[in-house]
Amino acid sequence: MYRGTTMAGIIRDEARHDPSRGFVGGYEMETLSLGLPFMAAFLNPGGWGRSFTTALDRYDHMAGLWIVGEDMPREENRITLHKDEKDEHGMPIADVHFDDHPNDTAMRDHAYSQGQALYAAVGATTTFPTPPYPSTHNLGTNRMSEKPADGVVNKHGQTHDIKNLFVSDGSQFTTGGSENPTLTIVSLAIRQADYIAAQMSAKSI
Structure with missing residues (x-):
């Protein structure tokens, strides 16, 4: 090889x-x-x-x-801010939890x-x-979900908590799907752009 x-x-x-x-x-x-x-x-x-x-x-x-x-996606697999440990700038470090x-x-x-x-x-x-x-590939830290309790963004990459905040990268994936993510990211971004344009035209955001 x-x-x-x-x-x-x-x-x-x-x-x-x-x-x-x-x-x-x-x-x-x-x-x-x-x-x-x-x-x-x-x-x-x-x-x-x-x-x-x-x-x-x-x-x-x-x-x-x-x-x-x-x-397979697991609810408990997530990245949170560490409760105790901090970086050299005094900011909480990322706490990555992953189980098969x-x-x-x-x-x-x-x-x-x-x-x-x-x-x-x-x-x-x-x-x-x-x-x-x-x-x-770094994916899944802002999971897409129908309900806010299950994730961070909706199907358009719009955050559940803030209406005019959108996520446009692989972090909205619920699973990697086993293949390279670029084309799926592009497809989601195109759909998201159409949605944002429609929402802005309707003055919803």
Whole structure:
């Protein structure tokens, strides 16, 4: 993978919805090329010692596979201001809380198994299931919801509390949907712009 393209192919065999597998939804497997620093950081975060360095020694004989599935939204997953800890400016720091949904764990375990089977079929001698990355796209901190108790903004990105305050980025997502978010952000922004124009014409905001 050290001389390949970043993402050369996608396998969608497991993308179907089939609850008999023990989870809802599905996932993709994407061939992935990682630079050595990136690979070292995510193969085993905090890893050290002979087993870890031996894996890195074989970097030029490795292939990467990215498993991409959807995390289920959970009400308790949120970012709040820390009650006690402050930054160097005396401001409360962000307190990030995230727990896997049982569906996420079941899907990931299935994906690890299928990924290992795929590698075994092409002659791999060792596989390294890696932990989920700590972050990729920053989403969901101003969740869209029908009711104020469940989120921050309505379907137009308008905050429930302040009528003329709108959020136009990925923070209004309730879930990442397992794919890159840019086109969805653009679509929501276009819909939001039409709504704002109509509301301004009606002098509602």
